[in-house]
Amino acid sequence: MIDIHNHILPGVDDGAKDRDISLAMLQEAVSQGVEELVLTPHLYEADIIKGTGPWKEKVNAAKATVLSLVAEHDLPIKVHVKAEVRYQDLIPVILEELDVLMGGKYMLLEFHFLSVPNHLDRIIYEMTKKGVVPVIAHPERIKPWQRDPAQIEELLNMGCPMQLDIGSILGTLGPASLKLAHLLLENDAVHLVGSDSHGLDNRPLYAKRGYDWLSDRYGEEYADILLKDNPKKILTGEHIAVYPTNIVPVAPSLKERIKSMFKR
Ligand SMILES: [Fe+2]
Numbered sequence: 001m002i003d004i005h006n007h008i009l010p011g012v013d014d015g016a017k018d019r020d021i022s023l024a025m026l027q028e029a030v031s032q033g034v035e036e037l038v039l040t041p042h043l044y045e046a047d048i049i050k051g052t053g054p055w056k057e058k059v060n061a062a063k064a065t066v067l068s069l070v071a072e073h074d075l076p077i078k079v080h081v082k083a084e085v086r087y088q089d090l091i092p093v094i095l096e097e098l099d100v101l102m103g104g105k106y107m108l109l110e111f112h113f114l115s116v117p118n119h120l121d122r123i124i125y126e127m128t129k130k131g132v133v134p135v136i137a138h139p140e141r142i143k144p145w146q147r148d149p150a151q152i153e154e155l156l157n158m159g160c161p162m163q164l165d166i167g168s169i170l171g172t173l174g175p176a177s178l179k180l181a182h183l184l185l186e187n188d189a190v191h192l193v194g195s196d197s198h199g200l201d202n203r204p205l206y207a208k209r210g211y212d213w214l215s216d217r218y219g220e221e222y223a224d225i226l227l228k229d230n231p232k233k234i235l236t237g238e239h240i241a242v243y244p245t246n247i248v249p250v251a252p253s254l255k256e257r258i259k260s261m262f263k264r
Contacts, residue, residue, distance in 0.1 A: 001207050002036040002231035003029065005108060005137060005163060005194030009062045009081060013042040015198045023069045024200055029077060032208035036078045036235070039066065040108050043100065045088035052097040059083075080235070084108045084137055087117060095130060102135075103237030108163070110137035116144050116151070124158045135234065138165045138196060140180035141173060149183055149247045159242045161191035161230070166210030167203055169193065182250070185218070189245045192234070193226045 007015020008029075010022040029037060041062075047055045063081045070079060083100040085091070085107055094100060101107055107127070117123060127134055136155055139162050145151050156162070162184060168177035169185070184190050193214070197205035207227065214223035233240050 001032070001034045001211060001227045002038070002235065003034050003195050003197075003205070003207055003227075004038040004102065004135075004192060004231045004234055005040050005084065005165070006037065006197045006205065007039075007041060007084075007199075008037065008066070008197065009039045009041045009059065010065055012058050012062050015041065017199070019065050019069060021199060022066060023073065025197060025205060026066070026069060026075055026077060027073070028200070028205050029207065030075050032205065033211075034077065034205075034207050036080075036231075038080045038082050038102055038108075038231075038235070039063075040082055040084040043083040043085045043094065043098075045086065045090055048090055048093060048098075052093065056098065082108065084110055087111050087123070091127070095132065101132065102234050105131055105237050106133050106135050106161075106234050108137050109134040111142055113141060114143050116142060120154055121158065124155065124160060128158070133159065133161070133240075135161045135163050135192065137163055137194075138168065138177075140164055140168045140184060141177045143176075146176045146180050149180055149249070152184070152189065153245065153247055156189055156242055157244045161234075161240045161242055162189055163192040163194050164190050165196040166193050166206045167196065169210060169213060170206060172203070172206070183247065186250055187245050187247050188243075189247060190226065191240055191242060192230050 007013055008022055008025045010016045010019050016022040016025055066079055082102050139145055139152055164181050167173040168181040171178040193210055195205040195207050197203055211223050211227050230240055
C-alpha cells in the first residue's frame with residue numbers, strides 16, 4: 001500500500017512530536033503492509049507569511065531524521081516529503097518556492113473545516129492553468145459540505161480527485177464525517193484514501209483496517225484502486241480519471257426513519 005497523507009514527519013506540525021514517535025509510526029506503517037509513504041506536513045499561510053525559508057529548513061531537517069531512521073532500522077519503506085497545503089492566497093508563492101507537488105502535478109489541498117472560499121471554480125481553474133491538479137484532502141470533514149454534499153459536485157466536474165481519511169470511513173472521526181464518507185463512496189466519488197495519521201494514539205495509522213473494510217464492502221479490486229493504484233498514479237504524475245457525479249443522498253434506513261419520527 002501507499003499512504004499519501006500522514007503527519008509522520010517529526011516536530012513540524014501537530015503530528016509526530018519527536019523522532020521516537022516518528023520511528024514507531026514508520027514501524028507501524030511497515031507492519032500494516034505500507035510500502036511507500038508521502039509525508040504531508042501541514043502548510044498554512046502563517047508558515048510562509050515571512051518567507052518560505054524557515055519552513056523549508058524545518059522540513060528538510062525533519063526529512064533527514066526520517067531518512068536516517070529508515071536506514072538505521074533497515075525499514076522496507078520508501079519515503080517522500082511533500083505537504084498538505086491549506087487553501088490560501090499564497091499558493092502562487094508556494095508553487096514558485098517549495099517542492100510540494102506529488103508526481104510533479106498533484107497538490108494535496110485542504111480547506112478550512114468551517115468555511116470554503118467562494119468562487120471555487122475560479123480558484124481551481126487558476127491552479128489547473130498552471131498544470132496543478134488539486135487532490136482534495138478529506139472533503140467529508142468539511143462542515144459546509146457535510147450540510148450540502150452537492151457542493152462537491154463542482155470539484156468533481158473540474159477533475160479534482162477526492163481523498164478520504166480512513167478514520168472517517170471507519171467512524172473514528174465522528175458521525176458527520178462517517179455519513180459523508182459513506183455517501184461519497186456510494187456515489188463513486190472517491191479516488192484515494194489516506195491515513196492522515198497524527199500519532200500512535202491520536203488518529204493512528206489505520207491503513208490495514210481501511211483496506212480490509214473497503215475490500216469487504218466493495219471488493220479487493222476497489223480497495224487496491226484507492227490504496228495502491230491511484231496513489232501510485234499520484235506519485236508518477238499519471239492521470240486519474242475523475243467523472244462528474246451527482247451526489248445523491250442515500251435513502252435513510254428503517255432504523256433511522258423510526259429514530260427521526262421520535263425526534264419530532
Ligand atoms: Fe492531514
